[in-house]
Amino acid sequence: MKRMLIILIVVGALATAWSQTGKPSGRLDELARRARAEGRSEVQIGIGDIETLDASSLTEALSNFTVVLAQPITSISVRRGDSIVTWTKFNAIEFLALRPNCEACSFRQEPPETLLPFGSNQFVLPIPGGTVDVEGIKVRSSGKHTVLFEPGKTYLLLLNMNSIGQARLDAGVSGAFFVNDDGTIRPISKHNVRWAKELQEHYPSVAAVRGATKPASK
Secondary structure (H helix, E strand, C coil): CHHHHHHHHHHHHHHCCECCCCCECCHHHHHHHHHHHCCCCEEEEECCCCCCCCCCCHHHHHHHCEEEEEEEEEEEEEEECCEEEEEEEEEEEEEEECCCCCCCCCCCCCCCHHHCCCCCCEEEEEEECEEEEECCEEEEEECCCCCCCCCCCEEEEEEEECCCCEEECCCHHHHEEEECCCCEEEECCCCCCCCHHHHHHHCCEHHHHHHHCCCCCC
16 A cells, blocks of 8 residues: 555656656656755665576576676766766676676666776666756755765676667666675675675675686677
8 A cells, every 4th residue: 555655646746747748857857946045955765676687696696697807987967867877987806607698678868978998807887866967956866776986986786788888787786796805705785685794694705706616808
């Protein structure tokens, strides 16, 4: 009942964004105009759950996804209709496991031109959420699958990739880990609790993950 109520509220809110001509004026535009009228310079909106590919264990996930150590180079948030997406360009340091390119996956969004071209060991990864300017108002969007990658830091990522350097974090936030200076790894977010115990007991470090995955070549 609660889920149905939330859906009805969202649908109702979107319906009010339609103009008399039958065209949507845009939910983000409506929120920005309302914020300006109320004297606010920023708006915060949430993101609902997104569909993720499930795995019964971290061991299974390590077998299903490309596993890579990577460092962010730069990020940019862009508006896509009434949603916000942050694209991050990475340098791949080491592919611990390289699965076949997921050409069957839907890479529907094109990365911003400012992130092109990709180097031989570079890829781009879109994450829901971010901050954009809408009519002079900062609109911030975030949810439990929003990840803010820091340039210069190292991450262990479980990805689906295609042959031209586009990646998807199909395990959601559960597929992203922060690598400490001593090589130990930890969940990137407090929402990544699904495999926390298994991580601690069996894969506490990059060395442990490397030992559990097949050598990769790229």
